[in-house]
Amino acid sequence: MIAIIDYGVGNLFSLRSSFESIGADICVTSEPSVIASAERIILPGVGAFEDAARKLRESGLDKVIKDECAKGKPLLGICLGMQLLLERSFEYGEHEGLGLIKGSIRPISDVIDKNLKIPHIGWNALSFGEKKDELFKYINEGDFVYFVHSYYGAECEESVIATTEYSATLTAAVRNKNVCGVQFHPEKSERVGLSILKAFCEI
Amino acid sequence: MITKRIIPCLDVKNGRVVKGVNFLGLADVSSPVSLARFYSDNGADELVFYDITASAEGRALFTDILTETASKVFIPLTVGGGINTLEDFDRVLKCGADKVSVNSGAIKNPDLVLQAAKKYGDQCVVLSADIKRVEGEFRVFAKGGREDTGMEAISWIKRCVSNGAGEIVVNSIDTDGVKRGFDIEMLSAVCDAVSVPVIASGGAGCIEDFVTLFNELPKVDAGLAASIFHFGEVSIKDLKERLKGANINVRI
Numbered sequence: 495m496i497a498i499i500d501y502g503v504g505n506l507f508s509l510r511s512s513f514e515s516i517g518a519d520i521c522v523t524s525e526p527s528v529i530a531s532a533e534r535i536i537l538p539g540v541g542a543f544e545d546a547a548r549k550l551r552e553s554g555l556d557k558v559i560k561d562e563c564a565k566g567k568p569l570l571g572i573c574l575g576m577q578l579l580l581e582r583s584f585e586y587g588e589h590e591g592l593g594l595i596k597g598s599i600r601p602i603s604d605v606i607d608k609n610l611k612i613p614h615i616g617w618n619a620l621s622f623g624e625k626k627d628e629l630f631k632y633i634n635e636g637d638f639v640y641f642v643h644s645y646y647g648a649e650c651e652e653s654v655i656a657t658t659e660y661s662a663t664l665t666a667a668v669r670n671k672n673v674c675g676v677q678f679h680p681e682k683s684e685r686v687g688l689s690i691l692k693a694f695c696e697i
Numbered sequence: 698m699i700t701k702r703i704i705p706c707l708d709v710k711n712g713r714v715v716k717g718v719n720f721l722g723l724a725d726v727s728s729p730v731s732l733a734r735f736y737s738d739n740g741a742d743e744l745v746f747y748d749i750t751a752s753a754e755g756r757a758l759f760t761d762i763l764t765e766t767a768s769k770v771f772i773p774l775t776v777g778g779g780i781n782t783l784e785d786f787d788r789v790l791k792c793g794a795d796k797v798s799v800n801s802g803a804i805k806n807p808d809l810v811l812q813a814a815k816k817y818g819d820q821c822v823v824l825s826a827d828i829k830r831v832e833g834e835f836r837v838f839a840k841g842g843r844e845d846t847g848m849e850a851i852s853w854i855k856r857c858v859s860n861g862a863g864e865i866v867v868n869s870i871d872t873d874g875v876k877r878g879f880d881i882e883m884l885s886a887v888c889d890a891v892s893v894p895v896i897a898s899g900g901a902g903c904i905e906d907f908v909t910l911f912n913e914l915p916k917v918d919a920g921l922a923a924s925i926f927h928f929g930e931v932s933i934k935d936l937k938e939r940l941k942g943a944n945i946n947v948r949i
Contacts, residue, residue: 505790505791505793507764507767507768507791507792507793508767508771508793508795511771511793514768515771540818541817541818611892611893611894611918612892613819613820613863615699615820615863615864615894615918616699616700616702616742616894616918617699617700617702617742617948618698618699619698638700640772640773641699642820659698660699679773681771682772682773682795684771684772687771688771
């Protein structure tokens with residue numbers, strides 16, 4: 495069973511539906527015992543970093559996530575869920591993340607051309623570098639996924655497994671052993687996105 | 698680099714897709730769920746569902762259709778029509794919408810954009826503006842293009858963007874249904890005024906109209922159309938191949 499962690503940020507309907515469409519046994523939950531018994535964990539998230547990080551802390555789910563990841567359980571953070579995996583974010587101040595992946599979250603305005611629109615919204619292509627991670631085993635270099643974000647993963651080079659170009663090279667996905675994160679929305683990225691979810695279910 | 702988006706718009710009334718010509722003379726086309734699936738399979742980058750139902754029964758039918766679509770179609774889904782309150786945002790977001798488009802609701806209550814952007818984030822709030830030339834200026838129309846609000850369109854759009862609208866759909870009433878191309882002049886004025894994504898709507902009659910749109914206005918992010926897709930006059934696959942051939946970046 496795969497547990498989608500429900501900690502009160504964002505709507506999980508599409509995410510649940512996307513896993514159901516690939517035949518995964520899925521459970522949306524905020525119950526630590528259910529998360530502990532799951533084979534895999536999904537950490538979703540939309541909205542502001544500070545608010546989401548606080549909700550994880552106040553509910554004690556931050557500790558549950560860290561404990562389960564320490565046991566080697568595969569986790570996939572999506573969008574803000576990916577950002578929360580890093581050590582800190584500079585979105586409106588400085589806020590502490592889960593620290594499961596080395597690096598910081600910084601505004602894309604720091605690195606992109608001034609005439610480009612923020613957020614980075616729409617379909618953009620993935621690059622994998624020299625070695626393609628097993629998360630992308632069903633898709634190809636240059637395949638498109640759907641992004642909506644104004645902040646990006648910085649100083650996380652050693653964990654980057656995919657990037658995308660928006661006048662600058664932006665982190666599209668990260669992985670540190672069993673802990674994975676994608677900046678884009680696989681549940682909104684059609685066949686390509688569903689293939690990534692399928693590959694995650696096989697990690 | 699980010700691609701230009703092609704967005705079919707489905708006007709839904711009593712559970713069926715319709716499309717007006719200059720907003721009048723509605724004609725039944727097809728089932729929303731199967732049409733959405735078809736477009737997604739054929740390369741649509743996003744879908745807009747527009748609820749033009751007036752009755753409560755029709756509204757309930759619409760949310761059922763939305764739920765079914767969102768459980769089967771995995772591309773971004775924008776929902777508009779009858780969005781007047783935060784409860785309306787909540788209702789459609791719970792059924793799987795990713796973005797919510799406001800039009801008359803924002804005109805009646807300009808704080809709606811601000812409140813919704815605070816609660817759901819800027820990226821969730823789309824301002825849809827029906828615009829027509831009146832006495833030498835661009836004028837905002839309400840109620841599906843039937844009522845002149847007297848407001849100048851560019852200042853209205855700027856105000857909504859500063860309140861948190863994350864995307865703008867510019868629907869030119871002057872070119873809508875005419876099928877002779879997008880309203881380049883109107884779109885250019887909007888693109889110059891705001892820095893959020895702009896979606897062109899109204900006037901597409903053939904593939905070349907999209908080529909002209911993106912070539913003449915590189916700042917436009919997406920092209921939206923309804924009837925030319927519904928009636929099969931333009932296939933999204935052919936359209937994207939042609940755009941790619943014209944060196945316009947698209948997802949294929």
